[in-house]
Ligand code: HEM
């Protein structure tokens with residue numbers, strides 16, 4: 001048991017809105033619960049954060065791994081938390097005093113986080129068996145037993161830290177950028193975009209490259225055992241969504257045929273099996289399956305152009 | 311250019327296309343023809359079986375338009391199945407279950423179709439008496455509850471595979487681009503699948519309840 005807040009182990013029931021995982025169907029619980037009161041959001045300071053007695057002790061089961069090539073093992077901890085906390089803040093608490101439930105002092109659990117506001121994508125992991133960013137997963141959505149595992153399909157660096165370099169490799173494979181170098185006709189007005197198109201495109205620009213969609217995709221190859229970042233197999237939903245976004249960009253559109261040809265090769269669009277898990281688990285609610293449908297249409301037109309000219 | 315120099319995309323689209331036409335179209339036609347079983351042996355053996363056997367260029371149609379496209383779809387389908395790792399229990403969403411069922415039904419269909427072709431078309435080639443009274447042959451076979459059960463499962467697997475395949479093919483080709491359109495068309499495919507399934511079940515039952523000779 002951790003000694004941090006174990007002084008008064010008060011049982012509390014209140015404010016835990018949801019005992020099990022977030023609802024199937026991907027309702028954005030973290031958005032709903034984001035309306036937490038100020039006192040709840042000052043997590044990490046056990047003395048202050050729980051005047052109303054919303055603290056509780058949770059049991060954490062963590063799948064640990066010391067080294068990329070060593071075998072994983074489970075360890076259990078007990079941590080005193082308040083309902084306004086999230087999984088990252090809980091892990092930070094645990095790091096201060098990493099003592100297992102059976103009283104062994106162990107090395108601190110490695111995990112990654114940066115922004116703490118679901119914009120950097122670093123913190124994704126399997127929480128109670130489902131891939132989610134851990135910073136935006138509030139403990140109020142979780143039960144008293146919380147199971148954490150590294151994000152599947154990516155090589156484990158250590159404990160809950162994975163190497164997500166493959167996501168970047170996949171963005172490079174599909175040419176997910178806008179070329180600015182080179183000579184352009186300066187007599188033309190600056191490119192314009194309608195409000196409607198802007199609003200539609202904006203949805204895709206919110207991708208944080210967290211890898212959650214890839215983890216849930218049955219067609220995304222399991223690279224957990226790979227020591228080098230892989231650059232083959234299905235590129236995954238996020239990279240396809242960026243093709244959708246950049247093809248619609250006024251300058252990015254110049255390279256639309258190149259991007260389409262990139263996703264018409266092995267591991268491209270047609271490796272999608274339409275299981276559509278991606279759109280259900282994406283924390284940013286990116287319309288990934290619409291992107292895939294739109295790219296289906298773009299590649300259909302492209303293959304006609306390729307075969308018959310034009 | 312990728313689509314010409316690299317055949318990957320064209321092969322995938324060919325797999326999808328062949329599943330719809332001719333294989334899917336043939337399945338619908340085949341279920342329609344067999345739904346006439348309830349009109350009895352005479353009608354079925356002459357109006358359905360003999361009429362089809364009398365088609366000109368029949369071997370080209372059977373091999374070129376049905377067997378080869380199905381063989382390509384099936385073997386490329388097996389390769390596609392090998393590239394995926396379904397997790398229907400972890401992600402219990404309908405579409406994810408359908409993704410898994412599409413693969414399970416594909417493998418089931420491959421086995422069922424081999425058995426079905428062997429005990430009808432091939433058996434008819436081996437033994438002219440079977441071909442002459444295909445109705446009686448099927449009626450005898452389907453009178454065994456086990457055979458009937460296998461046919462019922464095979465039928466509904468085929469119908470599920472086709473109707474779900476139509477929904478995913480529409481996404482692959484970009485017919486249904488938005489999620490809303492995909493959902494709408496999904497309902498259309500469900501309706502179509504139920505209709506084909508009912509027609510097929512009706513056909514199976516027809517073999518058992520129809521008069522042996524004459525028209526009902
Ligand atoms: C009655 C016979 C069959 C019909 C009518 C049929 C029809 C279809 C259709 C229309 C699709 C949709 C293609 C797309 O999503 O773009 C499909 C997909 C598929 N079929 Fe078949 N099929 C049949 C038999 C088989 C067999 C025997 C297999 C062998 C294992 C098979 C394996 C698959 C697989 C794996 C897919 C999914 C492809 C993907 O997700 O990309 N099918 N089928």
Ligand code: SF4
Nearest residue numbers: 207208210211213282
């Ligand atoms: S599309 Fe969604 S789930 Fe996938 S990487 Fe981007 S933000 Fe994460």
Ligand code: FES
Nearest residue numbers: 116118120121135
């Ligand atoms: S810490 Fe940046 S997304 Fe979670």
